[in-house]
Amino acid sequence: MRIDDPVLVALCVVVVLAATVGLACLWDRWRVLGRAALVSVIVLAMAATCAVQLNQLTTTYPTWNALFGTASQSEDLPAPPAPRPGGGRLLTVTVPGKASGLTMPMAVYLPAVYDTAAGAKRRYPVIEAFHGYPGSPGTWIEKMDVLSRLDQEMASGRMAPTVVLFPYLTPRHFLDTECTNLVGSAQSETFLTTDVPAYASAHLRIRTDRAAWGAIGFSAGGFCAMNLSLRHPDRYAAAASLSGNAGPGIRVGDGSENTTNNVVWRLRHLPQPPVSWYVVWSVDDRASRDGSREIVRSVRAPLAVTPVELRHGGHNHAFWRRVQGPAFDWLSARLARDIPDTGPRAPYPSASPPAPWPSSLRPRPGEPGAGPPPSAAPAGRGAAPSARRPSGPPRAGRPPGG
Known part of the structure; x- marks a missing residue:
């Protein structure tokens, strides 16, 4: 048991x-x-x-071994489910962190068409799906039943055939990285934005161009999706946040939790990149609600946002299970579709050096965030947020499970 x-x-x-x-x-x-x-x-x-x-x-401790500190991360992942007629396939792989120094397991969803004769000749778009903290990729699979949802959305035509990656965000249960590169510790951002794409491009039939890559996450994972798409617009064309946080809620080690690793700060002080966001929250989830509304108010073109506010839902797996389908559909509509596999897969682009900050915003030595800034995309002015149906938010703080 x-x-x-x-x-x-x-x-x-x-x-x-x-x-x-x-x-x-x-x-x-x-x-x-x-x-x-x-x-x-x-x-x-x-x-x-x-x-x-x-x-x-x-889902802090998925197994007894995890409770007593004797489990490997691969033990925390659920066993692949029995094949579902007409459904996709789940794999568990190990991603070697050549750039980050982290080596962690990852669950991979392959759409049903991937293994067909016709599908074997095509390359597919990719979505990286980030879990909350505490949590693991198993939270998506067991608590949110994401495999059935992906099968349904693709079978109905609401979502194009897509490879979905479920990576770990941290090497240890109680090390909260928020998908950042912690000073002197886990380099999770590098793992997620360099090592994971490099592994996927080498082993899967996927597209490697940014037009076909998106990110989605719930709670802390929603912050990851937004923050990484801001910091790496050359990697992701779109991102979806389900009750995502506005800030990491941890100390990164260089003060960047208040500057370049803070979504609202980046939106207000740095050029906004040409990416698209789907931001969903519920009114009764106060922290997510306030953070999400602040994010939506701060968006300017060329970044575009689709805000979705629901009256009830809270900050829990039941809410995220309810809103994940529309979020995946929205992402799919904004990503490039599958293309013919005409030859060897091109390697995923290596990590690009961060672009310099505008001189007027560059912090002086000793000030918070004076470390190397993340990459920034060309500036632009505001894409007006369009109001849609409600769903999940960014939050400044994080309750258990987010």
């Missing part, structure tokens, strides 16, 4: 109820020590129930 199995929660509840009934029935028969022991059992069982339920919601 896995630690995140709902049966374990039910078992803990049964123990609490049984111990409570036993205490009521045996109160007059047992002496003080017996009563105290049974009360202790009830308290411990209630604490265990709460802990197991919280873990199920946040």
